[in-house]
Amino acid sequence: MSDGHHEELGFWRKYVFSTDHKVIGIQYSVTGLAFLFFGFCLMMLMRWQLAYPNQPIPLIGGLFGDARAPGGIMLPDFYNELGAMHGTIMVFLGVVPLAVGGFGNLILPLQIGAADMAFPKLNMLSYWSLFLGGVTMFGSFFLEGGAAQSGWTSYAPLSNIAPSGQTAWLIGMIFLITSSLLGSVNFIVTTIQLRAQGLSFFRLPFFCWAQFVTAFLLLLAFPPLEAAGVLQLMDRLADTSFFMPDGLVISGEALDISGGGSPLLWQHLFWFLAHPEVYVLILPAMGIVAEVIANNTRKPLWGYRAMVYSVIFLGFMSFIVWAHHMFITGMGTAMATFFQTTTMIISIPSVIILTALLLSLWGGSIRFNTPMLFALAFLPMFGIGGLTGLPLGLAAPDIALHDTYYVIGHFHYVVAPGTIFALFAGVYYWYPKATGRKMSETLGKLHFWPSLIFMNGIFFPMLIQGLNGVSRRLADGGATYDFAGAVGPLNRMQSWSAWGLALAQIPFIINFFMSLRAGEKVGDNPWDATTLEWAAPSPPPHGNFTTEPVVYRGPYEYSVPGAENDFTPQTQEG
Amino acid sequence: MMDLFFPPGASAHAAGIDRMVDWVHVLMLILFIGWGAYFIYAVARFRQGKNPKANYKGAKGSASKYAEIGVAVAEVILLVGFSIPLWADRVDEFPAESDSVVVRVVAQQFAWNIWYPGADGVFGNADPSLVDEETNPIGLDRSDEAAKDDITTINQLHLPVDKPAIIHLTSKDVIHSFNLPNMRIKQDAVPGLSIPMWFVPTKTTAEMREELKSKPRYADTADEFVYEIACAQLCGNSHYSMRGFLTVHTPEEYQAWLDEEASYLGGGEEEDFWN
Ligand code: HEM
Ligand SMILES: [Cu+2]
Ligand SMILES: [Cu+2]
Numbered sequence: 001m002s003d004g005h006h007e008e009l010g011f012w013r014k015y016v017f018s019t020d021h022k023v024i025g026i027q028y029s030v031t032g033l034a035f036l037f038f039g040f041c042l043m044m045l046m047r048w049q050l051a052y053p054n055q056p057i058p059l060i061g062g063l064f065g066d067a068r069a070p071g072g073i074m075l076p077d078f079y080n081e082l083g084a085m086h087g088t089i090m091v092f093l094g095v096v097p098l099a100v101g102g103f104g105n106l107i108l109p110l111q112i113g114a115a116d117m118a119f120p121k122l123n124m125l126s127y128w129s130l131f132l133g134g135v136t137m138f139g140s141f142f143l144e145g146g147a148a149q150s151g152w153t154s155y156a157p158l159s160n161i162a163p164s165g166q167t168a169w170l171i172g173m174i175f176l177i178t179s180s181l182l183g184s185v186n187f188i189v190t191t192i193q194l195r196a197q198g199l200s201f202f203r204l205p206f207f208c209w210a211q212f213v214t215a216f217l218l219l220l221a222f223p224p225l226e227a228a229g230v231l232q233l234m235d236r237l238a239d240t241s242f243f244m245p246d247g248l249v250i251s252g253e254a255l256d257i258s259g260g261g262s263p264l265l266w267q268h269l270f271w272f273l274a275h276p277e278v279y280v281l282i283l284p285a286m287g288i289v290a291e292v293i294a295n296n297t298r299k300p301l302w303g304y305r306a307m308v309y310s311v312i313f314l315g316f317m318s319f320i321v322w323a324h325h326m327f328i329t330g331m332g333t334a335m336a337t338f339f340q341t342t343t344m345i346i347s348i349p350s351v352i353i354l355t356a357l358l359l360s361l362w363g364g365s366i367r368f369n370t371p372m373l374f375a376l377a378f379l380p381m382f383g384i385g386g387l388t389g390l391p392l393g394l395a396a397p398d399i400a401l402h403d404t405y406y407v408i409g410h411f412h413y414v415v416a417p418g419t420i421f422a423l424f425a426g427v428y429y430w431y432p433k434a435t436g437r438k439m440s441e442t443l444g445k446l447h448f449w450p451s452l453i454f455m456n457g458i459f460f461p462m463l464i465q466g467l468n469g470v471s472r473r474l475a476d477g478g479a480t481y482d483f484a485g486a487v488g489p490l491n492r493m494q495s496w497s498a499w500g501l502a503l504a505q506i507p508f509i510i511n512f513f514m515s516l517r518a519g520e521k522v523g524d525n526p527w528d529a530t531t532l533e534w535a536a537p538s539p540p541p542h543g544n545f546t547t548e549p550v551v552y553r554g555p556y557e558y559s560v561p562g563a564e565n566d567f568t569p570q571t572q573e574g
Numbered sequence: 575m576m577d578l579f580f581p582p583g584a585s586a587h588a589a590g591i592d593r594m595v596d597w598v599h600v601l602m603l604i605l606f607i608g609w610g611a612y613f614i615y616a617v618a619r620f621r622q623g624k625n626p627k628a629n630y631k632g633a634k635g636s637a638s639k640y641a642e643i644g645v646a647v648a649e650v651i652l653l654v655g656f657s658i659p660l661w662a663d664r665v666d667e668f669p670a671e672s673d674s675v676v677v678r679v680v681a682q683q684f685a686w687n688i689w690y691p692g693a694d695g696v697f698g699n700a701d702p703s704l705v706d707e708e709t710n711p712i713g714l715d716r717s718d719e720a721a722k723d724d725i726t727t728i729n730q731l732h733l734p735v736d737k738p739a740i741i742h743l744t745s746k747d748v749i750h751s752f753n754l755p756n757m758r759i760k761q762d763a764v765p766g767l768s769i770p771m772w773f774v775p776t777k778t779t780a781e782m783r784e785e786l787k788s789k790p791r792y793a794d795t796a797d798e799f800v801y802e803i804a805c806a807q808l809c810g811n812s813h814y815s816m817r818g819f820l821t822v823h824t825p826e827e828y829q830a831w832l833d834e835e836a837s838y839l840g841g842g843e844e845e846d847f848w849n
Pocket of ligand 2: 274275278321322324325
């Protein structure tokens, strides 16, 4: 790289306060991976308490201090703190930064043939806003009374009267939301403005479509939550009562507030964001899976256009299903009918996308490399996640299942063996592009198979516990209740699976770092792929492409009859 | 099928909800097995070793279209045929108060205050400023005529069998959720709102104990069986132990229980305390 312009930048501008989408993408990815790991650690502690309620945490129990775990025994407040922060961190600091900020930044400009994002400075600002949000969230563990403990949903009034960790949570969220808003504007403009010559919308890889729709969701859904966050902050700090009704009596004391607010208003504002947010967690994952499947079946995606229309429709619909999280807040028939109907409607485009991905396998010549294994496993795992959403989206069965472990099982199937597997697929698939080296296949398989087994060992029993009526967010895993007794012992197996899952990540961590130096060196296009990112050098230099790419065809021209190779890159003329 | 998993049902509408959960799971199983079988077959048949050259065109035919239409039709049936009517039955078809037992439940961190109107059938006034956690957790104004015979308990709900129970649910502090797993009842208790719900318990606690003796999974503990009330919404540090109890009586037993509770009221310390 003897790019004169490039060398003028000092270390700080080049690697820290960089405006290069690739550096920012890597910053996002590393931050996301680190927080995923941290959120995972919080969860492993919770799993101890669920499996062995009120027994001292072995080995490390003494580290948490008397305020959290006297004698190593986890207090309920500590469990709630871990639960709220696991959820918050996994969603807003783990998956979103990695899936959107990381993969979006690294791959989207390359896939559309752009030299960078449309607004590189905004991009940098977006990352640093996320960073501040992360520092705030992480720092809140050290506050008096600990971090937030009112669930990742922060329902008022509980959150309004919680210790100061909740204030930090709100401030952290405001940074995180700001980051997403800045990022989403950038993705939208970049996709619209910076596509290479010849790259029409229907020649965009599905991954770009998924990121594009995701950006709209972030842009339109987050502002209400940002507003709600400010209102809750006012309630906490300035004695307003946006979410506080009249006549509250807390621990025997009548609260001296103006009252007149509505706790349900918070829920509406929260879920107006948080339902689209679940699509933010899943769409980029679907995008990655589509790329990996097309590449490793060596044939075009089946029903590419139907998939694109579905993902757009899904984006629209995701704004009018939010209150399916609120069926049991006292909803009348008209409202319940509306929201369960929209929920059933939104399931159809998801079914279409999943079906298209499955049918894409037909007639393929399937290579089982590590990215493909993760992408293939995504299909049935996401399938379970989607299917278990049906009884929750219908109001009547939701009476039995709402707020039980069935919900936890359902959405974890979507986000853990679903999204997280897709993200792993993406890491293995694009690692050579980012570094010029491949990750080890052997270690990859050692990572994949145990992860698949342990994931199911954790989450499948949750569905059974939920059918038995066991509530979520119980600091003793339900040990208080007789009716939960029959499925209590499952907790042990789940916890051991969770710790097993942790061990199964060791090959990945080793692979990730070792391959930086010792990985097999590869050329620009190690997977014989068709999309534009593979036309750039690995790793791409500042400005990405050595010559400006021109696009002549659709994204997945694999095994074209009569073609010389089994892949015809988008840049190939004729 | 799924009653293997459910807590044993004991209300008039439980069977309807259970049947619906069953049907949804049947649909889910069909789809999963169908997709799964196809998936395994496709992955095996089209592996590179067996099929070195991919087919550009891929899958043909319209089986997938029919499958998608099938899913949509099944969802419409579940929605229109089951879920909407079941829901309407829960929230629109309230029985007459005169034919029902009417109870108020006031949730708080971390207990359920159960409040009966007493012999006059009228709930007395309550005021947050009268709340005393030890003696009067709901702030009942005993100087109000209608309040004089009101009965309150903590965590103990008693109901007669086969008579509709209407519960007006609210909360003093944060949001809780009143969950009676055996009755297939769950309703958030939201401060500032009073939300009604209803159900008909169909098995007395004693009958349920008998019934469970014949179920291997519960036989050992059948004698100690109680209907439990669980809090289903995170409400603070002791959310996990916010446990209440429902006892379902025969009508005679229920009346006897009410009489006994009423006898604690007249001329008792509580009266002196409040007047
Ligand atoms: C892969 C390993 C994971 C495991 C074993 C795991 C396990 C758990 C457990 C045990 C709970 C607590 C349930 C309760 O107390 O009721 C929980 C809650 C939660 N998890 Fe995870 N989790 C994992 C990954 C994820 C990921 C990737 C996400 C999001 C993208 C996520 C989001 C959440 C959220 C939002 C909650 C809060 C649910 C609530 O508030 O009720 N988790 N998880
Ligand atoms: Cu939702
Ligand atoms: Cu509660």
